[in-house]
Amino acid sequence: MNQDTKHPTTVYLGARDIARIVRRKGLGACIADVARRIERDFLRWNDFDKSARVACHSEAGVIELMPIADARDYAFKYVNGHPRNTLDGLPTVMAFGVLADVATGVPRLLSELTILTAIRTAAMSALAARKLARAQSRSMAIIGNGAQSEFQAIAFRDLVGIRELRLFDVDTAATAKLAANLVGQGLKVTVCTSTADAVRGADIVTTLTADKQLATIITPAMIEPGMHLNAVGGDCPGKTEIDRGVLEGAAVFVEYEPQSRIEGEIQQMAADFEVTEFWRVLAGERPGRTSAAQVTVFDSVGFALEDFSALHFARDAAAELDIGSIIELVPRSADPKNLFGALGIEAPAGAAREVPAPAGANLAHFG
Amino acid sequence: MNQDTKHPTTVYLGARDIARIVRRKGLGACIADVARRIERDFLRWNDFDKSARVACHSEAGVIELMPIADARDYAFKYVNGHPRNTLDGLPTVMAFGVLADVATGVPRLLSELTILTAIRTAAMSALAARKLARAQSRSMAIIGNGAQSEFQAIAFRDLVGIRELRLFDVDTAATAKLAANLVGQGLKVTVCTSTADAVRGADIVTTLTADKQLATIITPAMIEPGMHLNAVGGDCPGKTEIDRGVLEGAAVFVEYEPQSRIEGEIQQMAADFEVTEFWRVLAGERPGRTSAAQVTVFDSVGFALEDFSALHFARDAAAELDIGSIIELVPRSADPKNLFGALGIEAPAGAAREVPAPAGANLAHFG
Numbered sequence: 189m190n191q192d193t194k195h196p197t198t199v200y201l202g203a204r205d206i207a208r209i210v211r212r213k214g215l216g217a218c219i220a221d222v223a224r225r226i227e228r229d230f231l232r233w234n235d236f237d238k239s240a241r242v243a244c245h246s247e248a249g250v251i252e253l254m255p256i257a258d259a260r261d262y263a264f265k266y267v268n269g270h271p272r273n274t275l276d277g278l279p280t281v282m283a284f285g286v287l288a289d290v291a292t293g294v295p296r297l298l299s300e301l302t303i304l305t306a307i308r309t310a311a312m313s314a315l316a317a318r319k320l321a322r323a324q325s326r327s328m329a330i331i332g333n334g335a336q337s338e339f340q341a342i343a344f345r346d347l348v349g350i351r352e353l354r355l356f357d358v359d360t361a362a363t364a365k366l367a368a369n370l371v372g373q374g375l376k377v378t379v380c381t382s383t384a385d386a387v388r389g390a391d392i393v394t395t396l397t398a399d400k401q402l403a404t405i406i407t408p409a410m411i412e413p414g415m416h417l418n419a420v421g422g423d424c425p426g427k428t429e430i431d432r433g434v435l436e437g438a439a440v441f442v443e444y445e446p447q448s449r450i451e452g453e454i455q456q457m458a459a460d461f462e463v464t465e466f467w468r469v470l471a472g473e474r475p476g477r478t479s480a481a482q483v484t485v486f487d488s489v490g491f492a493l494e495d496f497s498a499l500h501f502a503r504d505a506a507a508e509l510d511i512g513s514i515i516e517l518v519p520r521s522a523d524p525k526n527l528f529g530a531l532g533i534e535a536p537a538g539a540a541r542e543v544p545a546p547a548g549a550n551l552a553h554f555g
Numbered sequence: 556m557n558q559d560t561k562h563p564t565t566v567y568l569g570a571r572d573i574a575r576i577v578r579r580k581g582l583g584a585c586i587a588d589v590a591r592r593i594e595r596d597f598l599r600w601n602d603f604d605k606s607a608r609v610a611c612h613s614e615a616g617v618i619e620l621m622p623i624a625d626a627r628d629y630a631f632k633y634v635n636g637h638p639r640n641t642l643d644g645l646p647t648v649m650a651f652g653v654l655a656d657v658a659t660g661v662p663r664l665l666s667e668l669t670i671l672t673a674i675r676t677a678a679m680s681a682l683a684a685r686k687l688a689r690a691q692s693r694s695m696a697i698i699g700n701g702a703q704s705e706f707q708a709i710a711f712r713d714l715v716g717i718r719e720l721r722l723f724d725v726d727t728a729a730t731a732k733l734a735a736n737l738v739g740q741g742l743k744v745t746v747c748t749s750t751a752d753a754v755r756g757a758d759i760v761t762t763l764t765a766d767k768q769l770a771t772i773i774t775p776a777m778i779e780p781g782m783h784l785n786a787v788g789g790d791c792p793g794k795t796e797i798d799r800g801v802l803e804g805a806a807v808f809v810e811y812e813p814q815s816r817i818e819g820e821i822q823q824m825a826a827d828f829e830v831t832e833f834w835r836v837l838a839g840e841r842p843g844r845t846s847a848a849q850v851t852v853f854d855s856v857g858f859a860l861e862d863f864s865a866l867h868f869a870r871d872a873a874a875e876l877d878i879g880s881i882i883e884l885v886p887r888s889a890d891p892k893n894l895f896g897a898l899g900i901e902a903p904a905g906a907a908r909e910v911p912a913p914a915g916a917n918l919a920h921f922g
Contacts (some may be wrong), residue, residue, distance in 0.1 A: 196645055196646065202882055203883045203884065203885060203886035204883055204886075207886065207897065207899055208901070211899060211900055214896075215900060221850055228858075237611055239609065242609055242620070244608065244622060244624050246626070248657070248660070249659075249660055251655060253609070253622055253631060255617070258611075259613070264620045264692075266631070266653065266662065268659075268660020268661075270658075270660045273659055273660070277891055278659055279563065279885065279886075282563060282660055282662070282844070282885045285664065288635070288909065289616050290611075290618070291588065292616075292635075292637055292640055293616055293617075293636070293640070293649055294635075294645065300885065302886055302894065303894065303898065306894055333892075334892040335892050335894035335895075337838070341896075345724065356719065359892075361891050363890075364693065365890065365892060369893070371903075373903065376757065376786075399910065413846070478688070492872070513564070515567075515569055516569045517568060517651050517797070518649045518651075519571075524640065524641045524644055524645055524646045524702065525641055525700075525702050525728075526702070526736070527669065527670065527673055527703070527706075527734060528706065531574045531577050531670065532574055532578060533578055533582060535575070535739055536739035536740065
């Protein structure tokens with residue numbers, strides 16, 4: 189959807205629009221495109237005005253705002269995390285976001301980001317695994333088979349070369365759903381009976397659980413030399429998945445350290461526990477995996493820059509495919525100083541439309 | 556617009572919808588309604604999870620996110636401030652916002668807030684002036700005659716009893732626009748030749764200038780005993796309107812002190828310069844004006860709670876008048892764990908829709 193850049197109009201992409209983009213382009217192609225954009229944006233890390241997201245916690249969950257900007261574009265995402273939502277038929281995670289012009293503040297794109305968050309999270313995970321997992325990784329355990337799991341499976345198939353999946357979830361219906369969705373996708377799928385069963389022998393272990401608690405889904409006894417852990421589910425204070433003993437014996441990589449110290453698996457560790465920001469690995473400043481036996485952990489919490497990349501993907505894909513609609517989120521007015529006039533209020537009956545003359549003859553006009 | 560609360564649907568109110576609500580109810584009635592809601596919400600100040608807004612500054616302006624929540628509702632506003640926008644025919648301030656359920660994170664309302672920000676700012680100013688200006692105030696100077704000015708004029712007419720306005724702006728066309736818009740509104744309007752001319756003899760002085768600089772629109776020489784200053788325009792770091800000498804001789808009231816120390820007129824003052832949060836005056840905890848000769852200043856920067864109140868007004872007015880539309884900002888799915896399924900991707904050709912059997916006989920199922 190193209191727009192008139194001279195007026196404060198906004199392109200709107202609802203959930204159906206993004207689903208249509210994914211169907212037209214293919215899910216794998218969308219994930220690969222977003223991964224390329226994330227890589228490009230992470231490689232210009234210092235161009236961005238970054239901050240840890242602003243969270244509002246309640247007993248039931250969390251609602252967060254994630255702003256970020258470069259010199260041209262401002263982006264933010266609204267996202268919630270409510271683990272018990274699924275009991276009421278609602279998604280655990282819902283999101284939407286905006287791209288705006290830094291130069292004027294005009295919101296140019298308003299898009300759903302529930303689907304796009306799943307896509308960008310999977311893209312980010314696969315991008316990290318390409319640098320951190322062993323080169324010949326072919327099998328992956330997926331612990332937690334909810335809304336994010338298919339996206340991770342496709343991303344790791346296409347971008348990392350995973351051919352075999354070992355699935356486990358305490359909710360067996362979720363596992364059955366994931367297995368059914370993956371039929372015909374070129375992946376050998378094994379349904380497992382426990383986390384330990386799923387993890388055994390896997391090259392990569394992806395954790396996608398949603399409980400808002402300090403859980404220890406992955407314990408030191410499960411870890412084998414050379415494994416890469418893609419820890420996605422632990423992403424807010426009081427929410428972890430990996431036993432601290434696992435972290436102690438591993439090389440740990442994060443997205444944006446100030447945020448990960450608060451939200452990530454490393455919230456369990458001392459403030460000086462060594463971690464590496466992943467962009468430094470992409471940039472060649474720091475090594476990724478240094479030996480075949482090393483255990484690596486990507487402690488992913490989700491960072492605003494990934495949504496910045498995803499919003500640009502959505503904007504470009506919508507323009508290319510002519511999907512979306514124009515909304516009038518901001519009032520249009522011939523005179524921007526006449527917001528009152530934009531309301532279209534009729535003048536009071538009998539009101540003469542004359543302007544009183546200035547009290548003084550010389551009108552002051554400064555700069 | 557009513558909505559199905561069992562599904563994650565969102566009511567959308569664009570700029571035209573809010574303008575329609577204002578035309579149907581009348582601008583004065585809308586301001587009065589929002590003022591009542593702000594008063595009610597300020598009186599339960601401690602129910603809210605408050606924070607200073609998150610600002611992203613650039614050379615051209617600022618983009619801010621303003622979140623707030625009570626136990627039931629989460630609200631945030633996106634708002635920009637770009638003083639040079641009007642040169643390109645764009646508004647200085649554009650805003651929109653969201654109301655969401657704290658219990659589930661579902662975004663229930665997405666509304667324009669450009670018009671509503673003007674309404675809530677005027678409502679807040681008038682509410683403060685009712686407690687802080689002299690009881691018999693009849694005349695008001697308005698310095699800065701842009702987009703916000705008509706709203707302040709109507710609010711002070713209806714809620715404070717102002718009958719005479721003295722207008723000044725360096726942009727004489729803006730003053731002419733304001734004067735024209737106020738014809739027939741029951742206000743005596745005088746166009747003035749300078750700030751000093753406009754301020755002279757006024758009971759209340761409202762400043763609505765937009766420059767992002769440390770300006771001194773109001774100097775000590777202009778101040779007369781008993782004046783109330785409603786300082787609205789200075790609202791971000793490096794942006795002030797009132798000379799510090801004026802503040803030194805006045806009783807200063809703010810919305811939310813942690814934010815005002817950064818953004819308000821009081822950014823010019825020492826960190827221990829005494830100010831009073833206005834909610835304490837409403838609650839009877841602190842006095843407002845204590846003598847007829849006292850100079851009072853409402854150092855208004857705009858606080859998220861006012862937008863919370865305005866969003867509730869919009870929600871209720873839209874439901875009452877059946878205005879707005881339902882959007883699918885969040886994907887609907889029969890199974891919330893099946894986001895992939897909600898994409899509507901067809902199964903690969905030839906794929907059997909069978910689910911592989913579990914590897915073990917006994918499926919583990921915890922909690």
